[in-house]
Amino acid sequence: MEYIRYYESPLGRILMSCDGKALNGLWFVDQKYCALTLSEEHQEKNTAVFDRASEWLDIYFQGREPDFTPPLAMKTTPFRKKVWEILLTIPYGQTMTYGGIAGRLAAEKGLSHMSAQAVGGAVGHNAVSLIIPCHRVVGTDGSLTGYAGGIDRKVKLLTLEKVNMSSLFVPKKGTAL
Incomplete structure (x- = not known):
């Protein structure tokens, strides 16, 4: 149940x-x-x-970093679970790129590369938002893309964490990513 x-x-x-x-x-x-x-x-x-x-x-x-993680059970595919486990390693107040996650996965699997798009799909389907911090993932160019909760929320969450937003931006509508 x-x-x-x-x-x-x-x-x-x-x-x-x-x-x-x-x-x-x-x-x-x-x-x-x-x-x-x-x-x-x-x-x-x-x-x-x-x-x-x-x-x-x-x-x-309250704008503070929790010093614990509630018990989690990830109901997902093995690939998504691995991506979500990487998301859990992104420190509070910092970001990582989709490409960075793909590179880390490729290195762990001994591959030359991994698709950042596949990583994006896994990040977007994160079932435990906030605690598994998918809002901390940004585009390689600093674009704030791909948050299932909405870009406005993503900006507010990163601002709450006091992320340095000087190199991050919201893509204009109609811009190819």
């Missing part, structure tokens, strides 16, 4: 899901792919997992 609970954040309502032991979903309710991995059979219930995740979110939205 999966359980859900809502969290009211300064950037919009968040839906959390868990299996009772670990968090397996955290989405802004209006974001792309919201609840994509949530099973049809679920019920709203308070759990210790949600209490821990809410504590993490409270600290985060």
Whole structure:
């Protein structure tokens, strides 16, 4: 059985899901792919997992770096899981590029290169937003692209973390990425 609970954040309502032991979903309710991995059979219930995740979110939205990660269960493919594990290594207040993640994956697999587009797809389908920090991934040129929660939210999250935004930009509409 999966359980859900809502969290009211300064950037919009968040839906959390868990299996009772670990968090397996955290989405802004209006974001792309919201609840994509949530099973049809679920019920709203308070759990210790949600209490821990809410504590993490409270600290985060106060502009501080949480010093713990709630228990996570990644319901995804092996490739996406590897990408999400890399996302967990991006330090608070810093960014990494899609190409940087692709290069790291290629090196780990002994390959000459890996598709940054494939990495982008995995990042975009991250089911545990914020805690697995997909908002910290930017384009190689500094473009703020590809956040399922919306670019405006991405800017606010990076600003909250005091990321140096001087070399980052939002692409103009119609610009090829």
